Amino acid sequence: MTQSADLDRVLERLDEGRDAALDRLLQFLRIPSISTDPAHRADVRAAAEWLRDELTGLGFSAQIHDTPGHPMVVARSEPGSTRPLLFYGHYDVQPVDPLNLWDRPPFDPTIESTPDGDVIRGRGAADDKGQLMTFIEAFRAWKHVRGSLPPDLILLFEGEEESGSPSLQPFLRQHADDLRASLAMICDTSMYSDGRPAITTQLRGLVGEEVVIRGADRDLHSGSFGGLAANPIMVLAKALAALKDGTGRVTLPGFYDGVQDLSETLARDWDALDFDAGDFLGRVGLKTPIGEAGRTPLEMVWNRPTAEINGIAGGYAGDGFKTVLPAEARAKVSFRLTGQQDPERVRAAFRDHVRSFVPDDCTVKFHEHGGSPASVMDTSDPAFAAARQALTEEWGREAAYIGAGGSIPIAGDFKTILGMDSMLIGFGRDDDRIHSPNEKYDVESFVKGARSWARILNALR
Template sequence: MQDNAKIEEVLSTLDKGLPQALDRLMEFLRIPSISTDPAHKGDVRRAAEWLCAELTSLGFDASVRDTPGHPMVVAHSPKGDRRALLFYGHYDVQPVDPLTLWDRPPFEPEIQDTPAGKVIRARGAADDKGQLMTFVEAFRAWKEVHGSLPTDLVLLFEGEEESGSPSLRPFLRENAAELRAGIAMICDTSMYADGRPAITTQLRGLYGEEITVRAADRDLHSGSFGGLAANPIQILVNALSTVKDSNGRITLPGFYDGVEELSNELRSDWEDLGFDPTEFLSRVGLKHPIGEQGRTGLEMVWNQPTFEINGITGGYTGEGFKTVLPAEASAKVSFRLTGAQDPEAIRETFRAHIRAALPADCTVEFHGHGASPASRMDISDPAFAAAKSALSDEWNREAAFIGAGGSIPIAGDFKELLGMDSMLIGFGRDDDRIHSPNEKYDLTSVAKGARSWARILAALN
């Protein structure tokens, strides 16, 4: 445990150096590192090289590592005898389209006054350059005060997160011995909805499927064939409608194998958040929760698996009216998974369910879209309690262990390929407009985010 005077000195150093830290972040944000656009391949590398130079200047052994796609930035602090920590973030950003909806050029960052306080407005400000730099600034202040970096740090900054991370898993496999640590720190997340600091301790997995049912060899006149010939839309709708029962529970055999109930500690934390599902739905023009009966709102979105129909097509959808029986119909569906559910087993069960609903002379074709399991962290690890306490001290609010309804595959990759849990701690806000025009990041998040990481470093050192 670090001396309290030293911790305060690090925090004071961060406060005094905030203007220079903002200058560095602005410089970083000016690099249009859009990983999905081949025209910006050079900019993505320039961002990696910028990061590498920053880390080298702080005393890290840093390098830009080539992959079949965009490069990784890997850095190490000196070896010591403490538990190693891996810090992960990404330096690539989303495309800016539609450009006409931006109030200013997306790669010309600006500090703006808003009714809620000062913000940085730019693409990548919150996702994920601003968050990533809270790591870097905490390391910088630590070195200035202590004369050296914390030992046993491993940094992995990715350049393909916004384009599906095609190079990440092979890179982790090939460099597992070098990257493996005691626990990972992931900054690509947000605080709880009301600005309460939080550690995300579980993420739902995801399995997607596209189904196409085919019947006759062409579209048919419904007057001549209606009531006699198979209708692929009706067949598909009937099959999908029986995946859930009237209580919102999924009917596939064995589907709930591996689903775990909340621990008492997490249930207490979640109840203290005061989540109001009616208020949450009111933001999108709804008010009645539709989920598995007998579950709280947060259980529905964080801890229970789901089945959703994301799109369905078939037949005539143009202007006017056309009385046909379509030759084929398609649907796109997704399952959010929790606990130890096996996405591959669910894939096979779901496909069998669809096949069983087909008449003998109809066919079905499937196209899978990803199959990643859920991630749940072991919060009995003392590091979680220490980090939670550090966050509470910084924000003067009790930090919470929360879940996330979405999927962050990197946490699962670290668990599967490197054998370690992750702490997902970020300082984004719900209104940061990530992936949208006019993205922003609060100056409070920049300043207190770096202070939070300094406190966490002290608590875990």
């Protein structure tokens, strides 16, 4: 039987097993594997055990590896390929608060009909249990048709992604020889637009900082001390306002070291996506793009670094009015990084910048909240073109190479620790409400996602 005929049978098997696959996903979604809440520690482990048992039943050699936090699930198929592939996903989910905004209990998932088609409703449906299961269902159908699993697959499913992955880097270093493959497959991203598949080829890095400025040893009466005593909110506001100039560029010395302009090829590809910034902003009640002068909207969200104030607090903000000079002011600031920017150099430049605004009567402390470099994939690897063609054939629309404004640190970890690139292919949509009440995943995304992985496996095997 030809490889093409085999693929047709695998795709047919996926279609025949659609309802059973959805039932398995609903069963998985009922486990409240919230990694950030110690009260759900046993539930996170239960989800790991559920995965181990599913994978063992399929013929993988699957194990749970304990960590100082939540478990890692690692599984392998038999050797026999010239190109080992690692598949990564996470089985932990976000907290569900506020519960009153859910239309149904978040861990009582269901298939729901909507005007835009059937969706899987429940916490973790899109992030990331539904996406993770597209891998497993593709492997299941492959084995049913061909009699054995694809060779040289390594599966790594994490239980701490939603709580910052504190155990991941040590685990990768400890097990590097066993986990290293030719390429990592990550299914934790979205399509470019509804119905158009995409491969994410670059991700921005991230630096997070909290800054706390203290002045007097208590809040002061603004009538008695105003104009004479240092006001920590004013000090902080000046420092934050000076982070950008009038053209939208970040002012930190050396901030743009390592930032790279788009290649001509990517610039053409992104221009052909016909991104409508007005429509994109209109979905959240805005209409006017801001940012660096002379840059296209897609450049600004995918290929340019940023500095953003994520939260600021100090003084009195309750009902009524209280005329004080606050003793303390604090802010949380994040930087998205691109190209070869060094997270620690950016962090140091930010701290020096803030210190330059702090008068002798005030003190400043900084609290680090993570840091990771940007990731850029080598699309000259023939696997990228093969996967792009496979996605195009499944969805009937040319798959796009896109960037992502957010950060997925695991891709950088695979590069720096295991020395391999990642192929980020996901089937989420902009309206999936991940991290929010009423999370959903389109049934079409789940079904065609599994079919897509079957095609990609076929193309790479």
